[in-house]
Structure formats: structure tokens, C-alpha cells
Amino acid sequence: MKMLTMIIADDEPFIRRSLIQVFKWPEEFGIEIIGEASDGQEAYELCMELKPDILFTDIMMPFLNGLQVAEKLKAADCPTKIIVISGAQDFAYVQNAMKVNAEGYILKPVKLDEVRELFTKVTARIHHERDNRLNLEHLKKQLQDHMPLMREKFLQNLIAGLYRNEQEIWDKIRYFALPFRQGDPLMAGVLELDDYQGAVAKFSEEYKQLLYFSIGNIIDECLEAHPCAVSFVASENMFIMLFCLPEGPAAASLTSLCGQIISGIREYLRLDASIGLGRVCSLVGQIEDSYKEALSALAYKFYTGHASVLYINDIQPETKTLQSTFFYTFHARMMNELKAGQTDNVLELLDTLFARLSEPRLQIGYVQSICAEMIFTSARTLYEIDEDIEAVLKDRMTIMDTLYAQRNLTQLKAYMLELFRNLSTYVAGKNTSKNSRSINRIKTIIQEGYARELSITKIAEEVYLTPNYISLLFKKETGETITDYITCIRMDKAKELLLATDLKVMEISERVGYENPHYFSTVFKKTTGVHPLKFRTGRDTPS
Template sequence: MYRLIIVDDEVSTRTGLRDYFEWSAYGIEVAGEAGNGEAGLALARSVKPHIVLTDVKMPGMNGIELAKRLREEDPGVKIVFISGYDDVEYLKSALKMDAIDYILKPINRKELASVFDKIVKLTDSEREQHDLFNHLNAKLQQSFPLLREKFLHRLLHETQWHPGELERQIEFLELSLPSESDYCAIAISVDDEEVAFERLSQREIELTGFSIQNICEEIVAKYMQGYIVEQRKGVFAGILCIRTEAETEALYEMLTELKEQLDDFLKRLMDISLSIGVGSPVRRLTELHHSYRQANDALHQKLFLGKNRLILIDQLYTREQSDFRTIRSRIDKLASMLKSADEDGMMTQLAELFDDIVRNRNMNVKSCRMTGQNLLLVASQFLMEIDAWSEELERAEEQARDSMFRLETISEMQTAVQTYYRLACRAIHDKKSKKSRNVIERIKSVMESRYHENLTISGIAEEVYLTTTYVCLIFKQETGYTLNDYLTKVRMDKAIEMLKDPASKLYDICYAIGYSEPSYFSKQFKKYTGLSPSEYRNMHGGPSDAEGQTHGKGD
């Protein structure tokens, strides 16, 4: 209900207006009445009316003065003047007071209804607008933290501002960012955030982020004014306001304590670390984006320096440009080393390649990861070329490639690449060993099937389609025998087998196993067994006459 007061010096007018009009039909209640302006003002102060229906001409404080005083105290009050036909000058003054309407005496009920119908609709509309404004204002107040965070994000990234925009935003959002101050930006990032957070529930992730931000805000507040915002999951930014020389001197102490407190919290919570990058201070708030870019540049140096670090941009020396031709040359050397499966050499070459990258420290994460991918590709292509590719290697390569996009330091990338190259070396060795075994089996097969012939090393090599030098080298390397020693072994083993047959004559055995001179056969046999052929046969129960028949020729 809207509250109405009636102010008129005529009792009959007040009574008629109060009793003979259905105010409730318009949502109005008569909250009181007064006979003059002074009484009407006192009544208004008491009941706080929405509408005041007042006579223009009254003794003492007239309706014009009353309206003026009411407007001063409550600009929203609706005023309707009552006037006689002879009050034209008063009425002109009343209209200047921004009255809603006026009613002439004698009062017509229909006219009164029309006026108050208009007043109620206007008041309803204003009330709706007021309610809407209050609702939006409440929403705005609820959104203040979000609006502040959005503005601070802009402050870290925006390079240009319209004149006065920065100051208006700071004042509206009630931020303490004085113009007469230096500013420094910091970038905070959880190391390996994807891996670190994948084992946490969403609630635990949110609580971890809230705790990190809260710790940062508490530590910063101990030393200076500042704000911390979460950029995304596991990544935070800080704006530090440095107003005095003492705060400048305390900056490193604050950053050290901040790192220690965060490390302590994350260590107690789980096995997680984080790194902090710090930009150089700037003189104006509009230049904060420079400091923030430097903070991120410093943070990215963990690619070379390692994780779990506090990195100040001012501590980083000027670096030489990486010579990509040197990197390419080292990759070409690795391709050559793969042919010989020189694992030690490849590990040294990889270590030197990554040392070059770390020493220069001017490659970005993307370039480093591409270099790692290229190294994996070189090894995989060679394995495919020699037909040493396998499902195990395919899985290992896929795992290495996937991890390359998650790894944050050169050291981790080096470990991933070296691990894959070790697997590649084993596969190459296995392939070569298998190939060697096949060659050895073929060489043995030639000697075991043709031992009775006048075999030569060149003949054996020709039989297996390899060079004499390679055949000698690989056979000795794989079996421990020279070709001649192994051929002798085959022939002696065959001779031992034949000596067990009493019907076999010694000279027949000599010719059967590829010797043309029985005396040379006997010499080789004794060297092999420690016994002459006849002695060996006698020891194994052979007839002496067989020996006698051949003794002159073989022994």
C-alpha cells in the first residue's frame, strides 16, 4: 500500500478527501492529515508518505514552501496540489515545483480518480524500476570479485587504455592501485599440472587452487599491497604494488617466503611442485603488461633450468642464438651411429645436443618439443628401414611422442629421447644378431654338408654370398672359432664317428672326411683328441688288424 497524507487548512476538504474517496481501490492508505504546512512537514517526517495531497494556499507555510521542503528531504515523494480558481499565481509556482498534478476546487471525484490512477501507475513503474535497480545492484555486488578479477586480467595483458578508463575502473572496483607507485608482476605455475591434477577430484582441484591463492594473498599482504588472480587451473598471476624503498628491498624476501610456504603446503598435500617467474618492476600501471610478459618469460626458463624454482628475469643473462645447423649436424651423426648401434656414442651425442640447447636457452617450448619429435622420427625411420620395427617399439614411440607434449623441462625431454634410443639400440642389436645367426647357420651348413670336399674360405664365402673378410670376422665373433678350426672340428667329429665302425679303414676315413694325406689326418686327429687314430680305435675296442693294415700310411 502507498501512504498518503492530506494537508489542507479546511477541515471539510480534508474530511471529504479522507472519507468520500475509495483510496484502497488504488492501493493507497491515508496515513494522516494536517491543517497547515508546518504540521504537514512534521507529519511527513513521521510517516514517510509516498504521496502528499496539499492545498497550495494556506496560512503560515503554504503548499509551495511545503513542497520545496519535502523535495529537499525526499526527492521521490509525489506531490499533488489542490487549488481554487483564484490561485493562479500560486498554481504557476506549484507547477515549477515539478508537481505530479493539480486538482481545482471544488474537487470532482472523477477528476480525483483520474489523477490518482495516473499517480499509482507512475509510482508502480518507479517501484518496479527501483526494485530492478536494487536487484541488479545486489547482483553487481555479488559479481564484484569476478569483475575485479576480470579487470586484473586486463591489467596484466592490456597494452593500451582509453584516457581516464583505468582510474574509473580502479575507483569503481574499489581497488588499491595508486598511480604513484612501482608495480611488479609474478607468474606462478604448478609443475606438470596435467599430470599433477589428473589424480585429483574436481573438488580437490578447486580446494588446491583456492589454497594456493589464499597463501599467496596472505604472504603478499605481510609485505606490501597486491592482488593474486587465477588465470586457469594451476596457473596464477600476481600484481605487486611497491610504494617505498623498503618494500623494494623486501621484494626478494617476500618471494622467497612465498615459495617456501607454497612448497610446504603442496608437499603436505601431495607430491606437487610449482615454479614462480618474476618480472622487472615498472613505473606505471599501464606498463604492467611488460612486467607480466617478463614474468612468463622467466617462468618458461624452467624448460632449461628445471622445475620447482623461483626465477627472476633480472637473473637471466643475455643468451647467444642457438645454431640450428649444429643441432641438425648432431641429428645427422645420430642417424649414422644408429647403423652401428653405438649406444654409448649416441647417449653422448644426445647429451651434447641437449646441453647446447640448455646453454643457449633461446629456444621456446614448441621448438624444443619439435626437436625431440625429430629425434624420435630419425630412430623410428631407421628401424623401419632395417625391418626391425615391432609393436613394442611402436608403443614406446607413441608413449614418447605423447609425453613430449606434456614434459616441461629439457632434462625430461632428454630422458624420454635417450630411453627410446636405448630401446632402438637393443632392437638393432637383436636384428643384427638374428641376421648374424642366420649367416652362421648357413656357413655351418656348408661345412657340415661339404666337409669331405677340398673346402676353402673363399669358397665358403662365395657359397653364402658374402666377402671373405666379413665371413671370417663374423664367424669368429659369433662362434669363437676360425673357419679352419671349425672345419677341422667337423671333420674330426666325423672321423671319431667313423672309427667306431670296425669295417672302416683309416685311409678310407682320411679320404672320406676331406684329407688327401693320411699322415696329415693322423697329426690333426692327435692334436684334436690327444690320441692317434689307431690308439683311439684300440681304446674303444676296435680290431688291431685294421690298424695294422693302415699303420704305415696313417700313423
């Protein structure tokens, strides 16, 4: 423990000598006496120069008395703790001593037991404050080290709509030093690689991570031309850009900037990417809507082809259209219910959609295009899980001819309900036996491969299904997520190894698939309620 330092101040040399010699200060209290002062002014100057932990001072001294020294040190933000010696006749001074944050006082004649007791308390308090200060500094350093991750998490939460209070959001924006100014409009953009699965399928995981890092660098370099913009990663194939537009919505300049980003990715990485841009919003709390609009705009690259910049205002003009946030949510739910073969839910969702499409300001061509997109997106989604789905759907030309032959909303709705009823019923029939086999296969892969790196993507590759689909299927059939099941298997095996072997926690961690022993211990404690070593010793102890 680091030695504390102290200055003794008294105008009588004999008393100073006595105070210095009365205790073995280093041995008994861990205090080193680094100076003496014969008057208040000298005591003040020594404290300002040497910054001792403690000033042990008489109240009555020349030039400045002890309380005046304490007041001046307090005004100068000197952290030195003050302990005063006072005669009984100066008790009024003692009361004032408390007002200047003196740590304690000792009445003359001095009693050694009282001095010992007071210094024991004061030194303990100083060490406690020092430990707290060191802990706070350590926490601040950790906070600074994790600032980039915290900033990215905040931005992810922002576009997810987790914050509703506008002032709270701006407080966070200022804390993370984001280049936005309150009052300026904002816009979100989303970049995705075109044909993502085909583009990265041949790459190792290390190369994929390098690829994502490179894409982020290209985006950041291009955004330097727009100083009021930030970028971050939302997922493996979703790079988000938030633009602040202090001079208004310069859509043309943003489109040009996005084109540069796309060209850079094509030039350096030989890959195509497209960018969707949402509408301008006046409040930062509305950036979620702009983000979802950008996602909706990206869906239209099906029509425009690869390497496109898609601005939502160009796709959905200000004439009456479906709210993009509604369609985005509806589309995601429809695909999930369809893949699960939930026919009643599919038909109920279609009823909801057509209730929106029945608004008189919507033109029939727009309504028909919405229906066409739903059909072909569903076909692509279902083809990923069952190549025989084409047996239920007619060829594209026939579907388009039939769809556009429906000249009113009632006929169009009836056609869509019949088509999606057939699709969902077919998937439900297939799912009954297929789901059971898929679930058992997934469980077997996990039970046999828990000791190696095991991701949902890798499991999906082994069962020839998409990650999203097996996640949905596993949760629906078992009531738990694949990640939770992997953790459960690993924790069960860890318990066996803890009880049946003398392996170290680090070795057990590696054997059950965790490279980081600390993370393994954290997961184990969260799952079982106790640390691995406590689990081992606790089970060995008779109850």
C-alpha cells in the first residue's frame, strides 16, 4: 500500500518535535512526514507545493491561523485532509473547523489514544477514497476503450427505434461526439451487397470479415466528402449511413456520393452493391422511418438491377402510397408465416393488406405491382426451402397475365387469397414430416459438434436451408432458439467434465467450444447461477 504523506504545523518547535516523535508514523499509520511549518503562511505554501495527504496543524499560529490555512487550501482545490489541534478555550474555532471540511480535531492537552484513534480513521478514509478514485479512473479508461462499440450500439438502437425522447437522443449524440446539429434534417441510407450469398459463399470466415472491414473503410473514405455523416454496420450485409443535411435535402449530391461508394466497392473488391435512401426527417427520433424506407427502396433493385442507388421518393412518389414502415413490417411477417405454413395467419395478413390497398387514392397499377412483388418474393423465399414449390406456382408470365386481368380490387383480392392459400397449404403439408427431420438433424449436428466453432450459418449449410429459416423453424418446433440449445448442450457437457475430471476451467472451456475462458465462466454462471469452480466444489461438499 502506498505510503501517505503529512506536514506538521505548529509555531512552537518543541511541540512540533513532540508530535513528530510521539509515534512511529510509518510503521503504525503508514505515514511519512515530509515537512514542518512554523506558521500558517508556511504551512499553506508547503501544502500547495508538496500536496501532502494530511496537514496536522495547530489552530493558533502567526500570519494565518489553522482555519485560515484550511479555507485557503479549500479555495485552491487542494485535496489535503486537515486535522487541527485546539485548546479547550478555542472550542468555537473547532465548530468552524467542521465548516472547512477538517477531518477532525484534537483538544489540548493531547491524549495519545485519541490521536491514534483519529489517525486510524482518517488514514482508512484516505485509502478508501484513493481506491475509489483508482477504480473510477479504471472504469473511465474501460469506458473510453469501449467507446467505438458503445457508439455503434447506440446507432443500432437509434435506427431500431428504441429511443422516443428527442432530448435524450441528442444528449447521447453529443456524448458520442456525432457530427449532427440539432435542428438540421437527417436522412438514412442502407448499403447491401447484391447477390450476397453468391458473392461470399466461396470465402472463408476470415476473408468475409476482411471484406466487411474493407467495405466499411471504402464507405468512410467516401463520406469524408460529406462531413456531417456517419456509417456503421447493422449486420453482415447491412451497412447503415446517416446523413445530416444542414443546407436542405440535396438528393442529387447524395446520389452522386452513393454512386462513388458503389464504384469504389466495384473497383477495389470486384463486387456489386446497391444503396437505398429514405426520406428526410426533421426529428432525429424519426430516423427509424427513414431507415426502413431505405430498406424498402432497396427491395426495388429487383427491377433496377445491380449497383443501383434507389431513393424512396423516386420509387414511391408523393401521390398516395402505402406507408413504407407498414409494408416493411407486413412483408417480413408474411414471409415468416408463409414459411411456417400458417395458412390462417397468411390469409389474415392478406386481409389486412387489402384493407390498406382499398383506399381510393391508390391507383390500380400501384396495387397490382404490390401484389406482383408479394408473389415473386414469396416464390423466391419458398424456393430456398423447397425446390418443388414451382409445382404449385405457374410460370411467371401466366401469373402476371392472370394478375393484371383482375380489373377491380374484389377480384384481385380473391385471386391473391386463393394463390396464397394454396402456397401455405402446400408448405404446411411439407413441413409436417420435413420439420421433424430437420430439427433432429440440427440437434445431432449440435450434439456432435458443440466442441468446435458452431454458428447458425454453418448449421444451415449442413442442412441445406437458410439461417433465418432454421432459426424460425427450430424456435417454432422446440420453443427455444438454436443459440440457447447450443449453450444448453455445452453447459451440460461442462458440468459433466467439472464433476468427473480434474481438468482446469480453461481446458473445459476449450473442450465445450469456448475460446475465451472468462466468457465461458460468465455464460456458465448465468446458466447455473454459480461459477464453474464453485459448481465443482459445491457438488463435492456433503449437504
